[in-house]
Amino acid sequence: MTRVIEFRQFYKRHGDFALSNLNFHVEAGYITGLIGPNGSGKTTIIRSIMNAIRPDRGEVLVFGQSYRTHERDIKRKIGFVYDEDFFYNHLSIREMKLIVASFYPTWNEDAFRRYLDEFGLPERKKIRDLSKGMRTKFALAAALAHDPELLVMDEPTSGLDPVFRQELLSVLSDYIRDGTKSVLFSTHICADLERIADYIVYIGRGELRFSGTKEELFDRYAIVKGPVELLRDELPFVGLRQTRHGFEGLLDRERIGTEALDPALLMERPTLDDIVVFTREGT
Structure with a gap:
């Protein structure tokens, strides 16, 4: 090109x-x-x-x-x-x-x-x-x-x-x-x-x-949501938000396979805003 x-x-x-x-x-x-x-x-x-x-x-x-x-x-x-x-x-x-x-x-x-x-x-x-x-x-x-x-x-x-x-x-x-x-x-x-x-x-x-x-870009990242008891330190979050009731984070797909995630977690396609906000918060 x-x-x-x-x-x-x-x-x-x-x-x-x-x-x-x-x-x-x-x-x-x-x-x-x-x-x-x-x-x-x-x-x-x-x-x-x-x-x-x-x-x-x-x-x-x-x-x-x-x-x-x-x-x-x-x-x-x-x-x-x-x-x-x-x-x-x-x-x-x-x-x-x-x-x-x-x-x-x-x-x-x-x-x-x-x-x-x-x-x-x-x-x-x-x-x-x-x-x-x-x-x-x-x-x-x-x-x-x-x-x-x-x-x-x-x-x-x-x-x-x-x-x-x-x-x-x-x-x-x-x-x-x-x-x-x-x-x-x-x-x-x-x-x-x-x-x-x-x-x-x-x-x-x-x-x-x-x-x-x-x-x-969208294929590289995923939004992952779930209760706090399923939050694990080894998950490669680029950025993370956590409350007493649950968490939401941006996950780098290149660093983990989806099969390694707990099936109880909710995975969503991120928006561009999600990617910018979470990567900024994670730096």
């Missing part, structure tokens, strides 16, 4: 925090979710992909190319949607669009207007008068209008209502439908990724915890 993004021995330090020797890649033609607790390094990874942050050691390749020699070519093929607002608030949607469009030779005005209509965005409205959801819709319309090969999104659904979150996921599904486009979607709302992501990259405390398909 083609690698649209590749981190090679990536190391970056900020004060007491460091992203340590990251090695992973993002497959072309799919939606990849970037997950991890707040402060785990997700935004640093996103900014490194956009060349806003450069590593102390190692490198980031995008489309198989390095920013050292192909920055303009790389950035013209990326659409990005940040959680932060980078638009000029005193301008209207139409005026801001003229600035954005000037950077992209592949800008498609018909596509942009189609997204304005689909998202219900009035082009005469000032950026400062848009709600958070409308600003995100405008950012997405501007990102998609130049037909990028890669869409990079940093917390795009944060603070948005469920209706628009579902609408956004539908747009992303349509975007990758022909198999030539890719999405990297960073979010702490794991439920969104459970519905749409093909691959997951999980970062915890500056280290790579997992990189692979979503199903591979």
